[in-house]
Amino acid sequence: MTAIELRGVTKEFPSVTAVSDLDLTVEEGEVYGFLGPNGAGKSTTIDMVLDLVRPTEGTVTVLGRDATADSVAIRRRTGVLPDGFSVYDRLSGRRHVEFAIESKEADAEADPVLERVGLLEDADRKAGGYSKGMRQRLALAMALVGEPDLLILDEPSSGLDPAGVKDMREIVAAEAARGATVFFSSHVLAQVEAVCDRVGILREGELVAEDSIEGLREAVGDGETLEVAVDDATDAVVDAVRAVEGVSRVEADGAMLRVSCDPGVKTRVIAAAEDAGAVVDDFHTEEASLEDLFLAYTEGEAAPTGREDAATGEVDA
Ligand SMILES: Nc1ncnc2c1ncn2[C@@H]1O[C@H](COP(=O)(O)OP(=O)(O)OP(=O)(O)O)[C@@H](O)[C@H]1O
Structure with missing residues (x-):
């Protein structure tokens, strides 16, 4: 079973086509990095996977189910760390995690997951007083509740200090080792390189490259x-x-x-x-650094030869 499958997906907003005829497959157990410059369509794609936005055309299948018809069942098996997560100021960190446990009907305790993200000592404080990095750790804790089959992490290292980034990376690795699929969108390219099996690069709503980092390096050639x-x-x-x-x-x-x-x-x-x-x-x-690769694939005429092949996934790793 594939974890995420988009077939011919287009999303048109009144003034812009955010995603255009996108085919994307994320295999079960894979850590997939989703890259692209601002406005490329990453959030719109994630929103369609989560049924927060409906495609204009095409089909989205998540964990073997239709993203629209079965969104409730999918949500129960999916952990999401949204971009720009906001806390309920007056609720404690622990209460946030309990809320995630209740809404997923998970058979889980709050403390182990709070400990895992390094928030146990501060669990009874009101989240409104948390620092940016603590809020991000809390969002990660909520995403991890109930051992989800699919983790969708949108800019997960945002606001984290180096220790937090390392913790996050280790948690992603541990989740993958347990068999979870991780779909990871990020601008912090070193993060993607460190944790992802494969990356897809989106540009103006289209997938312009999809391969392992090594495969992309080879496709770029003079790396x-x-x-x-x-x-x-x-x-x-x-x-x-x-x-x-x-x-x-x-x-x-x-x-x-x-x-x-x-x-x-x-x-x-x-x-x-x-x-x-x-x-x-x-x-x-x-x-070539991942930055070099990213720029090569996303900037105007500088796109490397072999890009067309890469876009169809035909470049050998
Ligand atoms: N609700 C909306 N209404 C109209 N246009 C939208 C809407 N959501 C996104 N767009 C447009 O769709 C395009 C893709 O946006 P999207 O947020 O998916 O990109 P992104 O890759 O996530 O960008 P970023 O890295 O800046 O978050 C942009 O041109 C954006 O302005």
Whole structure:
């Protein structure tokens, strides 16, 4: 069974098409990162999965059920951490979790889940006095109630300090290990890289890439940057390196050369620099960061070749 399946889903608002003919499949047990720039249609997609918004066209199936017809049953097996969660100021943290237990009719106690998110000591305080990070931990606690089959986390690390981000990452890993599916939308790309098996990148309502991070790196192609520390990055050295086959770009910053090149031409780059009179002190390669990949897929003409294949999921990981 797939956890989330969208087929030909379009959502038109009066002035904008937020999601356009979207096909998306999230397998059971998968941690799926959902990325895209502002306004790409991520929240609208999540809202359709949760039946808060109805598609103009297409079908949404969640945990094997129709998202519209069976929304109550789906909600009972789904934990949601919404973007911009607001607390009931006068209720305690514990009361919030109890409320989640009651509304899901879960056979669960509040304290273990409060402890899991690090809020047990503050559980009896009014949530109105919680810090932003504490509110986010509370939202996560409510999402975790009743061991849901599907966790939908919209910007889960928002407002969390580094310790909170680490806790959240460990909780996502533990939930996945227990067999839950996690659908994770985020702008914090390092988070996505750390926890997700696969990512989908949405752009103007369409899925422009879907693969493992590794697969996306390969699809982008020239994902490698070689940093070479030399005694003196003269014009002659830069020109010699630029002339090496497989080098697409060279930047000189003081005594540091940054070389964008195909994998496998490293040795020739170093040799060319030395032949041109440079003394190479040190070198190392950097893989394309997720930021680089994200920009490559979402910014205008810079979209990489292979994107069309990636969009149909045909790029091998
Ligand atoms: N209720 C609505 N009425 C009209 N337009 C809407 C509505 N909800 C969303 N939109 C529009 O649909 C498009 C997609 O918005 P959406 O909130 O889904 O994007 P997003 O990827 O979640 O963005 P962000 O990262 O900024 O939260 C935007 O152009 C937005 O203005």
